[in-house]
Amino acid sequence: VAQWQSHGKTVQSPGLIFPETSFAQAPPWIDVSVGHGESTTARGLRLVSGGTWFHPTDASGPLVIPPLPTGPTTKAQTLLVDDELAVFHDAGGWASNPKHFVRAYMDARTTATPGRLLWAPALGDPADYALWVYLGVDLFDASPLLVAATRGIALTSDGPLSAEDAARLHGEPPWDTARLIQFNLESARLELARIHQAIRTGTLRALVERRIYLRPASVEILRRFDREHRFLEAATPRHRAVALPAMTGDSLWMPEVEAFRRSFRDAYLTPRGAKVLVLLPCSQRKPYKTSRSHRAMARVLDESGIRPLLHEVMITSPLGLVPRELEDVYPANQYDIPVTGHWTRDEEEVVKTQLASLLEKGEYDHVVVHAGQATFDVLRPLLPEHVRHTCLHHPTSRDDLERLAAELKRLKGELGTVHPHHAARDRKLEDLRSLASYQFGPRAAEELTHDGRAAGHVPYVKLFAPDGAQYGTTTADRGVLSLTLEGAAVLARLGMKRVFIQDFQPKKTSSLFAVGVDSADADVRIGDEVVVVHRDEVRGCGVAQMNAEEMAAAKRGVAVTLRHTAAPKAQVPVLEVTA
Amino acid sequence: MNAASAAGTELRSIDTPGLKGEGGANQQVVDYAVVNRELNQEAREIRQKIAMRWDPGELTSYIRCWSEEDVMDGQPCRALVIILKTRGCTWALAGGCTMCGYANESAWAKVTADELVTQFERAYRKYAGEELVKIYTSGSFIDRFEVMPQAQQRILAAIGKPAPDRKAPVKVAFESLPGFITDETLAPLAGLCERLEVGIGVESANFRVLRDSVNKGHAFEEFPRAAEVCKRHGVSVKAYLMCKPPFLKESDALVDSTRTIIEAAPHAYMVSLNPTNVQGNTVVDALYKRGSYRPPWLWTIVQALLDGRTAAEQAGFKGMLKSDVIAAGQDRGAHNCGKCDENVSGYLKKYKATQDKKWLQRCLDEMQCGCRAEWRLTLELGPLIPAYAGL
Numbered sequence: 026v027a028q029w030q031s032h033g034k035t036v037q038s039p040g041l042i043f044p045e046t047s048f049a050q051a052p053p054w055i056d057v058s059v060g061h062g063e064s065t066t067a068r069g070l071r072l073v074s075g076g077t078w079f080h081p082t083d084a085s086g087p088l089v090i091p092p093l094p095t096g097p098t099t100k101a102q103t104l105l106v107d108d109e110l111a112v113f114h115d116a117g118g119w120a121s122n123p124k125h126f127v128r129a130y131m132d133a134r135t136t137a138t139p140g141r142l143l144w145a146p147a148l149g150d151p152a153d154y155a156l157w158v159y160l161g162v163d164l165f166d167a168s169p170l171l172v173a174a175t176r177g178i179a180l181t182s183d184g185p186l187s188a189e190d191a192a193r194l195h196g197e198p199p200w201d202t203a204r205l206i207q208f209n210l211e212s213a214r215l216e217l218a219r220i221h222q223a224i225r226t227g228t229l230r231a232l233v234e235r236r237i238y239l240r241p242a243s244v245e246i247l248r249r250f251d252r253e254h255r256f257l258e259a260a261t262p263r264h265r266a267v268a269l270p271a272m273t274g275d276s277l278w279m280p281e282v283e284a285f286r287r288s289f290r291d292a293y294l295t296p297r298g299a300k301v302l303v304l305l306p307c308s309q310r311k312p313y314k315t316s317r318s319h320r321a322m323a324r325v326l327d328e329s330g331i332r333p334l335l336h337e338v339m340i341t342s343p344l345g346l347v348p349r350e351l352e353d354v355y356p357a358n359q360y361d362i363p364v365t366g367h368w369t370r371d372e373e374e375v376v377k378t379q380l381a382s383l384l385e386k387g388e389y390d391h392v393v394v395h396a397g398q399a400t401f402d403v404l405r406p407l408l409p410e411h412v413r414h415t416c417l418h419h420p421t422s423r424d425d426l427e428r429l430a431a432e433l434k435r436l437k438g439e440l441g442t443v444h445p446h447h448a449a450r451d452r453k454l455e456d457l458r459s460l461a462s463y464q465f466g467p468r469a470a471e472e473l474t475h476d477g478r479a480a481g482h483v484p485y486v487k488l489f490a491p492d493g494a495q496y497g498t499t500t501a502d503r504g505v506l507s508l509t510l511e512g513a514a515v516l517a518r519l520g521m522k523r524v525f526i527q528d529f530q531p532k533k534t535s536s537l538f539a540v541g542v543d544s545a546d547a548d549v550r551i552g553d554e555v556v557v558v559h560r561d562e563v564r565g566c567g568v569a570q571m572n573a574e575e576m577a578a579a580k581r582g583v584a585v586t587l588r589h590t591a592a593p594k595a596q597v598p599v600l601e602v603t604a
Numbered sequence: 605m606n607a608a609s610a611a612g613t614e615l616r617s618i619d620t621p622g623l624k625g626e627g628g629a630n631q632q633v634v635d636y637a638v639v640n641r642e643l644n645q646e647a648r649e650i651r652q653k654i655a656m657r658w659d660p661g662e663l664t665s666y667i668r669c670w671s672e673e674d675v676m677d678g679q680p681c682r683a684l685v686i687i688l689k690t691r692g693c694t695w696a697l698a699g700g701c702t703m704c705g706y707a708n709e710s711a712w713a714k715v716t717a718d719e720l721v722t723q724f725e726r727a728y729r730k731y732a733g734e735e736l737v738k739i740y741t742s743g744s745f746i747d748r749f750e751v752m753p754q755a756q757q758r759i760l761a762a763i764g765k766p767a768p769d770r771k772a773p774v775k776v777a778f779e780s781l782p783g784f785i786t787d788e789t790l791a792p793l794a795g796l797c798e799r800l801e802v803g804i805g806v807e808s809a810n811f812r813v814l815r816d817s818v819n820k821g822h823a824f825e826e827f828p829r830a831a832e833v834c835k836r837h838g839v840s841v842k843a844y845l846m847c848k849p850p851f852l853k854e855s856d857a858l859v860d861s862t863r864t865i866i867e868a869a870p871h872a873y874m875v876s877l878n879p880t881n882v883q884g885n886t887v888v889d890a891l892y893k894r895g896s897y898r899p900p901w902l903w904t905i906v907q908a909l910l911d912g913r914t915a916a917e918q919a920g921f922k923g924m925l926k927s928d929v930i931a932a933g934q935d936r937g938a939h940n941c942g943k944c945d946e947n948v949s950g951y952l953k954k955y956k957a958t959q960d961k962k963w964l965q966r967c968l969d970e971m972q973c974g975c976r977a978e979w980r981l982t983l984e985l986g987p988l989i990p991a992y993a994g995l
Contacts, residue, residue: 044984044988044989046981046985046988047984048977048981048984059988059989060988061987061988074987074988076987077852077853077986077987078816078851079810079812079813079817079852079853079859079860080855080856080859080987082987090990093990094816095640095643095816095817095850095851096642096643097642097643097645097646097887098646098850098887098890098891098894099890100642104990112990114990114991115896115990115992115993116991117895117991117993117994118894118895118896118991118993119894119895120895120993121894121896121993122893122894122895125894146989146990146991147989147993147994147995166989168985168988168989168991168995172978172981172994175974175975175978175981176941176974176975176978177974202977
């Protein structure tokens with residue numbers, strides 16, 4: 026949750042700016058207001074309006090909103106008020122045309138930079154605040170609330186009500202404008218508080234999807250932004266420990282979901298030596314291996330004696346395909362969908378695209394599908410002629426499990442002798458290589474695992490370099506590789522995931538604050554493993570808490586939580602930089 | 605087949621010698637200090653979409669002609685309105701005013717004097733003894749590049765000296781940019797008709813509104829100068845003012861219109877306050893489609909007329925002040941909430957006919973529609989909220 030600190034006062038994002046009119050007094054919870062000239066009554070921060078270009082008013086003070094000149098209608102204008110506040114001029118107007126809004130808004134948000142809160146004037150009411158906040162708006166103003174009240178409209182997070190209906194619902198006598206203003210403001214306060222809560226718990230997207238279905242324009246805007254992957258993705262964490270509900274058709278295009286699918290297609294390497302592709306159904310419970318159905322299937326796979334030669338890949342929506350090595354990774358370990366057994370066209374396309382990519386890179390001799398008939402029918406055109414389908418009724422039915430066991434037994438005969446111990450050991454390293462390729466790309470995966478060694482049991486598998494140094498380990502809570510300084514040095518050498526700091530040595534077990542960061546590699550996202558460097562010297566490693574742009578722009582807040590720090594050298598100052 | 609149709613489907617744009625100072629000694633039409641280059645560029649780009657640029661149709665056909673109610677010398681009268689298809693307004697051809705959609709009704713091709721006279725003759729067959737005849741082009745009737753001087757004279761002569769069995773109208777009205785109003789252009793028209801009237805688009809008395817909102821191309825001072833010329837030639841002057849051109853808040857529009865009425869009144873026998881309406885292929889239209897333009901409230905019109913009239917009368921104004929609201933009550937025209945629009949328009953009509961400002965006062969006193977609160981709130985929010993949407 027971003028903040029704006031100015032003149033000893035703090036404004037939380039998202040917040041509401043209250044225009045001083047003769048129509049209403051600001052309620053006590055308001056912490057920013059906008060008015061003319063000096064004010065003796067304003068409690069929180071106060072913006073002073075400079076009027077309009079036609080009628081500029083005499084405004085002085087640190088927080089003046091200067092009047093904007095006129096310009097072509099196609100040009101979005103963004104006003105930088107101070108280091109921490111920007112205004113997207115006429116946001117309310119732009120938003121009424123979703124197509125034009127997308128470009129204008131991205132332009133405004135980019136111009137504002139992550140370091141500034143963005144005010145979207147005349148935009149938003151309790152029914153769509155969540156959407157705008159999700160897109161990165163920080164501040165709204167009460168003008169739409171007041172205008173609605175004068176029109177006899179009560180605003181709720183479930184959409185507008187007539188004054189009569191609202192009064193009846195509340196069992197009160199007919200509402201006048203004053204009552205409506207009071208109600209609309211309270212409605213706004215409540216919804217903004219809900220959004221705060223959703224941000225804290227990492228569930229904002231779910232709130233947005235609940236709200237947008239009130240208005241076609243809101244749905245349109247979310248869909249258009251979901252297609253602008255880079256924009257939303259930059260603000261979307263790569264990892265979090267919260268369930269990700271994927272309840273609607275639009276969930277298919279959530280930025281974290283699309284990012285997972287893209288990495289699977291573009292970066293992910295399949296484990297070498299896995300000769301048999303086994304496509305399995307997903308399960309309600311995540312990670313899959315903890316579910317009853319997957320435990321039942323796992324028994325059969327284990328008993329086959331060739332499990333290290335199998336590549337287990339789960340068929341699912343909205344992620345398409347999730348290989349076993351990635352099942353502990355966000356969002357594969359957290360998504361939650363309604364299961365009907367019916368595939369929509371879009372879901373079919375997604376899973377087919379993923380499967381085509383997998384088949385292209387995997388070196389499989391055999392394919393076994395242990396998933397229902399409907400799923401098999403969708404995938405069949407992409408699969409080789411000799412594919413085996415072992416699930417005729419239900420994946421965990423006795424008949425079907427036996428059919429799967431029989432098929433694996435047959436394959437074992439074809440594959441010849443397998444040394445179970447060696448195969449399992451090799452496979453453990455291969456799985457880490459696959460995981461690393463998903464996480465850092467194929468080149469880093471190769472560097473990290475070449476001639477290396479893996480030891481331990483899922484979910485705690487350690488990765489060692491050829492010289493015996495530990496590069497990292499997987500953990501139950503993050504699923505991905507957590508690196509040691511030596512592992513992080515590999516990334517630094519490859520010029521990836523670097524966070525550049527000035528010449529100081531971060532103190533052990535502390536946080537690296539944004540103020541100490543000069544810049545970061547552009548693809549650094551919240552939740553990424555990063556290596557903290559000064560020039561090319563590794564000074565520490567940890568998990569990014571901001572994306573690259575924010576680290577460069579922000580003056581407050583934690584940029585990286587450090588896991589390891591380099592041993593201090595004599596000439597380098599040891600600093601604990603705090604905000 | 606004429607030259608224009610021979611050009612096929614090619615996009616038309618034509619030379620504007622008047623703009624380039626080739627129009628002769630006194631024809632300084634555009635003052636570049638009153639041009640907003642960015643807005644002019646956008647206006648010019650938007651006008652690429654004008655249909656007539658691909659097909660201007662028959663150049664001997666006029667655009668429209670109809671008979672309507674009007675007022676002359678305080679008395680109701682009939683008026684015949686003729687709109688000729690000319691090559692277009694010199695200023696609009698170069699980009700031009702942000703709210704003006706008349707360029708949609710221009711040929712964007714050279715229209716000869718003969719063709720213009722033919723258009724007029726065809727239209728004038730509808731003349732049925734109206735006291736007033738309005739000859740409008742989508743530009744300036746006395747711009748010699750738009751309506752050649754001999755066409756001007758032939759048309760006015762035909763109106764002023766009709767066949768013996770027909771009666772000539774009392775007055776003939778046309779419109780022009782003030783830059784074309786000079787001794788040289790008015791002198792040849794003397795005596796052709798009983799009375800002449802020229803309508804001038806004054807829009808605003810505010811320099812920045814003219815430059816950065818309207819992109820008018822000339823300053824307010826051109827208007828009193830032109831009015832002075834008209835006075836010398838016995839031509840009466842009608843001033844058109846624009847209420848709420850783009851990028852003005854409602855609160856700005858109210859102030860601007862009131863001030864402009866007061867400034868323009870001494871120079872005109874009739875002042876007409878025109879609320880901006882959203883016409884196709886204009887900057888205003890682009891702004892409107894983007895959700896950032898709301899035409900003025902009828903309340904603003906009533907209030908500006910009342911305040912402007914009161915002040916102008918104190919300064920000795922004895923002429924007419926009116927407002928013809930085009931597309932009243934519609935989203936693209938001046939409107940209130942939809943419930944009171946018809947009634948408020950009724951008061952405006954009564955005021956226009958009687959020229960008694962008590963009707964404006966009565967409108968404000970008697971019409972207690974709930975939307976007045978929203979209008980007042982809009983006036984307060986405008987200067988506080990950096991947005992145009994609905995403000």
